[in-house]
Amino acid sequence: MEVQSTVKQACAKFGNDRGRMMDILWEVQKKLGCVNDEAMEIVAAQVKSTRVEIEGIVTFYSFFSREQKGKIVIRICDDIIDRHAGSELIAETFSRELGIAVGQISPDKSFSLELTPCIGMSDQGPAALVNETVMTNLTVQSASEAARQLKKTMDPSTLVVKTGDGNNGHKLVKSMVNNNIRLKGDVLLSDGISASAGLKNALKTAPADVIREITESGLRGRGGAGFPTGEKLRLAAQTKADKRYVICNADEGEPGTFKDRVLLTERADLVFEGMTVAAYAIGSDSGILYLRAEYAYLLPFLEDTLENRRKTGLLGKNILGKSGFDFDVRIQMGAGAYICGEESALISSCEGLRGEPKNRPPFPVEKGYLSKPTAVNNVETLCCVARILDRGSAWFSGIGTKASKGTKLLSVCGDCEKPGIYEVPFGIEISEVLRMAGALDAAIVQVGGAGGVMIGRGSFDKKICFSDLATGGSIMVFGPDRNVLGIVDYFLEFFADESCGYCTPCRVGVVFLRERIQQIMRGFAENADLDYLRDLSKTIKATSRCGLGSSAPNCVLNSLEQFPLVYSSHLKEHKDGINSSFDIQKALDESRRIAKRKSMIYDPVYGEVTDGE
Amino acid sequence: MANEIVTFKIDGVEVRGTKGQTIMEAADAAGIHIPRLCDVEGLDPQGSCRVCTVKVNGRTAASCTQPVADGMTVENDTTEIRNYRRDLVRMLYHEGNHLCPCCEASGRCELQELGYEFGILQPDKYPYLQPNRPVDASHPDILLDTNRCIRCGRCIRASRQVDHKNVFGYVGRGIHKQVGVNGTDMAHTNAAVGDKAIAIGTCPVGCIIQKRIGFFAPIGSRRFDSKPGGKQ
Numbered sequence: 001m002e003v004q005s006t007v008k009q010a011c012a013k014f015g016n017d018r019g020r021m022m023d024i025l026w027e028v029q030k031k032l033g034c035v036n037d038e039a040m041e042i043v044a045a046q047v048k049s050t051r052v053e054i055e056g057i058v059t060f061y062s063f064f065s066r067e068q069k070g071k072i073v074i075r076i077c078d079d080i081i082d083r084h085a086g087s088e089l090i091a092e093t094f095s096r097e098l099g100i101a102v103g104q105i106s107p108d109k110s111f112s113l114e115l116t117p118c119i120g121m122s123d124q125g126p127a128a129l130v131n132e133t134v135m136t137n138l139t140v141q142s143a144s145e146a147a148r149q150l151k152k153t154m155d156p157s158t159l160v161v162k163t164g165d166g167n168n169g170h171k172l173v174k175s176m177v178n179n180n181i182r183l184k185g186d187v188l189l190s191d192g193i194s195a196s197a198g199l200k201n202a203l204k205t206a207p208a209d210v211i212r213e214i215t216e217s218g219l220r221g222r223g224g225a226g227f228p229t230g231e232k233l234r235l236a237a238q239t240k241a242d243k244r245y246v247i248c249n250a251d252e253g254e255p256g257t258f259k260d261r262v263l264l265t266e267r268a269d270l271v272f273e274g275m276t277v278a279a280y281a282i283g284s285d286s287g288i289l290y291l292r293a294e295y296a297y298l299l300p301f302l303e304d305t306l307e308n309r310r311k312t313g314l315l316g317k318n319i320l321g322k323s324g325f326d327f328d329v330r331i332q333m334g335a336g337a338y339i340c341g342e343e344s345a346l347i348s349s350c351e352g353l354r355g356e357p358k359n360r361p362p363f364p365v366e367k368g369y370l371s372k373p374t375a376v377n378n379v380e381t382l383c384c385v386a387r388i389l390d391r392g393s394a395w396f397s398g399i400g401t402k403a404s405k406g407t408k409l410l411s412v413c414g415d416c417e418k419p420g421i422y423e424v425p426f427g428i429e430i431s432e433v434l435r436m437a438g439a440l441d442a443a444i445v446q447v448g449g450a451g452g453v454m455i456g457r458g459s460f461d462k463k464i465c466f467s468d469l470a471t472g473g474s475i476m477v478f479g480p481d482r483n484v485l486g487i488v489d490y491f492l493e494f495f496a497d498e499s500c501g502y503c504t505p506c507r508v509g510v511v512f513l514r515e516r517i518q519q520i521m522r523g524f525a526e527n528a529d530l531d532y533l534r535d536l537s538k539t540i541k542a543t544s545r546c547g548l549g550s551s552a553p554n555c556v557l558n559s560l561e562q563f564p565l566v567y568s569s570h571l572k573e574h575k576d577g578i579n580s581s582f583d584i585q586k587a588l589d590e591s592r593r594i595a596k597r598k599s600m601i602y603d604p605v606y607g608e609v610t611d612g613e
Numbered sequence: 614m615a616n617e618i619v620t621f622k623i624d625g626v627e628v629r630g631t632k633g634q635t636i637m638e639a640a641d642a643a644g645i646h647i648p649r650l651c652d653v654e655g656l657d658p659q660g661s662c663r664v665c666t667v668k669v670n671g672r673t674a675a676s677c678t679q680p681v682a683d684g685m686t687v688e689n690d691t692t693e694i695r696n697y698r699r700d701l702v703r704m705l706y707h708e709g710n711h712l713c714p715c716c717e718a719s720g721r722c723e724l725q726e727l728g729y730e731f732g733i734l735q736p737d738k739y740p741y742l743q744p745n746r747p748v749d750a751s752h753p754d755i756l757l758d759t760n761r762c763i764r765c766g767r768c769i770r771a772s773r774q775v776d777h778k779n780v781f782g783y784v785g786r787g788i789h790k791q792v793g794v795n796g797t798d799m800a801h802t803n804a805a806v807g808d809k810a811i812a813i814g815t816c817p818v819g820c821i822i823q824k825r826i827g828f829f830a831p832i833g834s835r836r837f838d839s840k841p842g843g844k845q
Contacts, residue, residue, distance in 0.1 A: 037797075052782035052795035059784045337786075354783065359660050359678045501764070501783075501790030503661050508704040508742075511788050515740050532738055539700040542673045543663040 006031045007039045011046035018047040019370070021057055021352025025064055026333055033109070034068045060354040060500070061335035062116070063293045070105050070112035072150055074098075075129040079118035079255050080490040081413050081476060082125035090126045090138045091115065097147035110154065117338065117494055118255040119294040122413035122476070123180045123420050130156040132296040134177050136164075167265045172301040179262050180420030183436065185407040186399065187387050188267065188380070189423045195269035196314055198389035202277045203322045210281040211237065214385060217393035218405035223249060223341070223378035224448060224472030225547070229385065232375055235365040237282040239373040244284040246275050246327075247369060247376040249346055251292045253338040254449035255494060256474035259409035260379040262421050264291075264298050267383055268305040272329060274382030276319065277389050279327040282375055287329040290346050293336050302331060338498035342546050343376040344368075345500065356500045357546040380409055380473070400426035404465035408473065412437045415479035424464065431460040433475060444478040444563075447471050450491040451551025454558035484566045485521050488555045492517060495552040506549030509540040513556055520570045524583045527571055530560060621685040623667075628687075636676035636687055637665055647689055648698060648727055650705070650817055651765035652677040655809075656774055659766050664701050664727065667694060699731040707739040708788075710760040711818070717827050718819030720835025724763060725818075729837075746791070751800035755811055756822040762792055763818055772810035780804040792820075 010027035014020035024043060028035050035043075040054040058064045076082075076091045091102055091113070098111050105112045121127035124136035128143075133156035135146060146159050163169040164178040184190050202210045215230025236244060248271060252260040263271060275287045291299065306329055309315040317326045337355045339345045344358040347369050368374025377385070384406060388396045397405045404426035410433060413419040417438025424433065434442050445460070447453045448471035455462060455469075462469050478487060492514035501507040516533055519525050537553030544550040560567060588599055600606050617632040623645050630639030635658060640647050651662040660678035667676045668688035676687075688694060705724060713719050728734070749757040764783075769792065772780040780802045784793035796802040806823055809815060813823070832838065 050779040050782065050795050052779065052784065052793050055793055056782045056784045060786050354786075359658075361680065496787060499787040501785070501787045504663050504701050504704050504708075504764075507764070507788055507790065508708045509700075511742070512704070512707075512739055535696075536700065539697050543666045543697050543701060545660060545663065545675070 003032065003036075003038055004042060007042040008046060011043060016046050016048075017352075018049055019352045021047070021049075021054075022332060022335060022349060024352075025054075025058060025061075026335065029064055029069075033071065034065050036066055036068070040066075056354055057352070060356075061337050063336035068105060068109060070110050071154065072110060072131055072156060073112045073114065073129075075114045075116040075119070076102075077117075077119045077121060077125060077127045077129075078115035079122055079125070080487060081122040081256055082118075082127060083490070084414065084478075084482065085125040087126040087138075089140055090128065090143045093140050093143040094128075094147055097144050098151075111150070116294075116336070117497065118253065118257075120252055120258040120261045120292070121177065122256050123258055123411065124178055125413075129294060130159060133157060133159055134175055134297055135159060136176055136178070167268075167301065170301055172304050173265070173298065175297050177261070177265075177297075179266060181262065181266075181423075182412075182418055182420040183422040183424065185423030185425065187396065187407045187423070188263065188270075188383050188409060189421070193267070193270060193387070194390060195273055196320075198386035199273050199276050199280075199314065200320060202280055202389045203320055203325065207237065207281050207283060210277060210389065213393050214281070214388055217384075217388045217396040218400075218403075219381065219384050219388060219396065220404070220466060221378055222380035222384065222408065222472065224254070224470065226466045226470055229377065229381055232365055232377070233278060233281045235363075236284075236373045236375040239366050241373050243286070243370075243372045244282050245369045245372055245374040246279045246282065246284045246287040247343075247346065247350065247374055248275050248287065248289040248329075248379060248382055249341065249343065249376055250295070250379050251290050251334050251341040251346060252295070252379070253292055253341050253498075254472055254474050255491075256411060256413050256446070256449055256476040257472060258411045258413075259421055259473045261295060261298075263379050263383055263409070264295065264302065268302055269309070270383045270386050271379055272306065272309055272315070274377075274384070274386040275329060276315065276327055277385050278375055278377065278382065280319075280322075280325060282373070284375075285326045285328070287327060288332050288350055288369070289329055290332045290334060290340070290350060292334045292340075296333065299331065299333070306331075337500075338494075339500045339546075339548055342548060345546070346376060347374060354500070356502050378472070401463075401465050403467050408464060408471070410464070410471070410475050411473050412439075412475045412477065414477035415439060415442065415482070416477045426463075426465045428464050429460070430455070430462050430464070430469070430475075433464070434460065434477065437475075437477065439477045439479075441479055442477045443480040444482060444484060444487065446476040446478070446487070446555075447474070449474040449476075450494050451548070451554050454487075454555055454562060456562040459562070484559050484563045485517060485570070488559050489514060489517050489521065491555040492552070495548065499548060499552075503543075503545040503549060505540040505543045506545070506552060509536055510549070510552050512536060513540070513553060517556065519583075520567065522583070523570055523572060525571055526573060529571070530567060533560065619681045619683045621681055621683065621687060623687040623689050624691070630681040632681070634681050636667060636669070636674075636679050636681055639681050640676065640689070645689065647676050648730060649677060650723055650727065650763060651767065653767055653815070653817075656767060656770040659770065662701065662705070662763065662765055664698050666697055666701075673697075695731070698727075699733065702727045702731055703733055703737060703739055705763045706733065707741050709742075709744060709762060709818075716761065716819040717822055718761075718816075720830065720832065720838055721813070722819060722837075723817035726837045742788070749794070749799045751798040752802075752804060753800070754806045754824050755799055755804055756824055757794070757799050758820055758822065759791055761818050762820040764790060764792070765817060766792070767815050767817065768792065768810045768821055771812075771815045772804075772808065775809035778803055778808065778810070780808070780810055 035058045044051045126138045128135045168175045219229040220226040340349045340355040345355045349355040364374045410422045447469045499506045541550045619630045628643045649665040658677040660675040665676045769781040772778045
C-alpha cells in the first residue's frame with residue numbers, strides 16, 4: 001500500500017499530467033529507489049497511459065531503474081579522459097571499500113556502484129557523482145576516505161569539505177567543483193556583465209528589430225551545428241500559432257565538454273536573460289531550461305536565480321513594465337541520455353516521451369514542443385543573444401572571423417597542464433590553444449567531442465571556426481603515449497550505449513564498427529577490414545536518422561586518414577590460406593567446451609579440458 | 614491548396630504528386646518501386662528501418678517521411694543507394710536470428726524478400742549478434758519470438774492506430790531496444806488474433822506467429838513465391 005500511495009502522490013504532484021512524465025518518474029525514483037513494475041502500473045493508471053509505454057520511458061533513461069538502487073548511488077565518470085586519469089582505480093577503490101562490484105547494490109541496500117559516461121568534469125577528473133553531489137580530482141586515498149565517510153554518515157553532502165571557486169561556494173551550490181576559467185574573453189566571461197541591460201534594450205524596440213539585431217551580429221548556434229540564430233528566431237516567430245516556446249538546451253553531454261556547466265554556475269542570470277530576449281523576439285510566454293541530470297547539483301541555485309528574477313520584474317507578468325510581455329521558465333531535469341542534446345529528442349523528453357529524435361520536417365521552429373513553434377538554443381548561444389542586445393551587433397561581429405563571429409568557449413581537457421575554460425575569438429589555431437593549455441607534446445586532438453574531428457600533429461594549424469573546425473566546445477588532448485585505437489573504441493562504445501536505437505544504421509551499424517575495431521586491436525584483421533570499416537561508415541553516415549548516427553563513424557574515418565600507420569601495424573596478412581580475421585582459437589573455445597577435449601591439431605597437448613580452462 | 618500538383622523527378626523520370634504526399638506515396642502512385650520494411654499501407658510512417666533511403670537534391674532522406682516538393686531531384690535505383698539498402702538489410706539479418714529454412718514466415722517474409730532483391734544469398738561480412746531472448750508462448754493463440762524482430766514497429770502502430778489497444782511498445786534503447794508487451798507477458802495483454810497488430814502481414818518477419826496455422830501456405834503458393842517484391 002505504501003508504494004501505491006507514494007506513486008499516486010508523485011503523479012498528483014504534477015497534476016497526473018502525462019506530459020510531465022520525467023518529473024513524475026524522478027519523484028518515484030527518489031522515493032522508492034526505483035520505478036518497479038508495480039510503480040509503472042500505478043503511474044500508467046494515474047496518467048491514463050499504458051504500462052508498456054511507461055516501461056519504454058523508464059528503460060530509455062539510464063538514471064531511471066526498474067531494479068532497486070541503493071540509498072546512495074555512486075556513479076564513477078567513465079569518460080575516456082577520466083579513464084586516462086585513472087577512473088578504473090577509483091572504481092576499484094569504491095568497490096573494495098563498499099564490498100560490491102560495479103553494477104551491484106550492497107546487501108543492506110545502502111549503496112549502488114555504477115559507471116556513467118562523461119559527467120562534465122573532464123577538467124578535474126577522475127570524478128564521480130554521489131547521488132547529486134559531485135566529487136572531483138579523486139585519488140585512491142580520497143575515494144577510500146569518501147567511502148568510509150559515507151558508510152558512517154550516509155550523507156553525500158558531508159563529502160564536500162572545501163568548496164570550489166566562484167559560485168561553487170554559493171550557499172545553494174556548495175560544491176567542490178572548480179570553474180577553471182583560464183581565459184576570459186569580452187563576450188561571456190569578462191567581469192561586470194549586466195544581467196538586465198540586454199533585455200532592457202530589447203524591450204525598447206520591436207520584436208522584429210531584436211531578430212534583425214541578432215541576425216546582423218552573425219551569431220550562429222554554439223551547440224555545434226552552427227545554425228544562424230537570428231534565422232531560427234525569425235522562423236519560429238513567423239509560424240502562425242497561439243503559443244510558442246523557448247527552450248534552453250543545457251543537456252551538455254558531449255564527452256569532454258563542460259563550458260555550459262561554467263556558464264550555468266557563473267552566468268545563470270545571463271542565460272535566463274537570453275531566454276527572455278528570445279521569448280520577446282518570437283512572442284513566447286513559456287520557456288524550459290532542460291538541465292542534464294548530472295548537473296542536478298546546480299538546480300537549487302538555478303531555481304533561486306529564477307525566483308530572484310521574478311521578484312525583480314525580469315520574469316513573470318509585464319516584464320520590466322512592458323505591458324503584455326509575460327514570460328516564465330521552468331526547469332526540466334533530464335535523466336541520463338546523451339541523445340537528448342539533439343533538439344528534437346530534447347523536445348520529446350520535455351514532453352515526457354522516450355528521448356528519440358522526431359521526424360523532420362516539420363522542424364521544431366514550425367512544430368516543436370507540444371506541436372507549437374519552438375526555438376531550441378544552446379546555453380552559450382542564449383548568453384550571446386543577451387550580450388548582443390546589450391552591446392550591439394556591430395560590437396559582436398567585430399570579434400572573430402568573416403564567417404564566424406564572436407567568441408567561443410572551449411573546454412580543454414586531457415593531457416595538458418591547464419585544463420579548463422578558454423574564451424577565444426573564432427579563428428584561433430589549435431596550436432595556439434594547445435600552447436595556452438600547456439599541451440606541448442600533444443599527439444592527438446579530438447575537436448568537438450565523440451562525433452567531432454580527430455587530428456594529428458600535421459593538422460594543428462587548423463582553426464576553430466565554422467568553416468574549418470566547428471565545435472560545440474570540446475577539445476580533448478591526448479599525449480604521445482595514448483592508444484589511437486583505444487580512443488576510437490571508446491567513442492564507438494559511447495555511441496553504441498547512447499544510440500536511441502530508433503534507426504537501423506545507428507543501432508546496429510555502430511555495434512559492427514566497434515566489433516571490427518576490437519578485432520584489429522587484437523591483431524586479427526587484414527587490409528580488407530579497413531575497406532570494410534570505410535564502407536560501413538559510409539552507409540551509417542548516409543542513412544542515419546539524426547546527427548548522432550551520422551557522426552558516430554567520424555572517429556573511425558578520421559583515425560584511418562590521420563593515423564594509417566597505427567592501423568597497418570595491427571594488420572596481419574594471409575597465412576596458409578586462412579582468413580586472418582578468423583580467430584581460430586576463439587572459434588575452437590566453444591567446441592572445446594562442448595566436446596570437453598582439446599583439438600588434435602591446434603592444441604600442443606591433446607587431451608581433456610579441465611574445468612576453468 | 615488541396616490537391617496542389619507537384620512535379621519532380623525520380624531517376625530522371627518525371628513524377629506528379631500532390632502537396633503533402635511523401636516521396637514514397639508519390640512513387641507508389643506512379644508505379645516506381647522503392648523497397649521498405651517499417652512502412653506499410655494503413656499506418657503512419659515511422660522512418661526507422663531506413664531501407665527506403667533515397668537521395669533528394671543530393672542529400673539522403675527516408676522517402677517514407679520526406680514530403681514531395683516541386684522540382685526536386687530524387688535518386689532511387691542507383692548503385693550507391695542500392696549499396697546502402699543492401700547494407701541495411703544485411704544489418705537487420707545479422708542483428709536477429711533469421712534461419713529462413715525453418716521459419717514459419719519463410720516465403721511471406723519481407724526481410725527475406727529484400728534479401729533476394731539485393732542478392733544476399735549467403736552469410737557475409739557482418740558478425741552475427743545472435744540474440745537469445747526467451748520466446749513468449751504464454752498466449753493461447755499467439756507466439757512472440759523477438760529474436761526475429763527487426764524493430765519496425767508495425768505491430769506497435771497497428772495496435773495503437775487501428776486496434777486502439779496499445780498491446781506493444783518499444784522498451785530499452787540502443788542495441789537493446791526491443792518490442793515489449795503491455796503486461797508481464799502476452800497472456801496478460803488483451804491481444805487477440807483478430808487484431809490488426811497480430812494479423813498476417815502486419816509483422817513483416819516471423820516475430821509474431823499465430824498458433825495452429827503454422828506453414829499454412831505450401832511452397833509454391835506463398836506470398837512471394839510468384840511475385841517477388843522488387844519485380845512487380
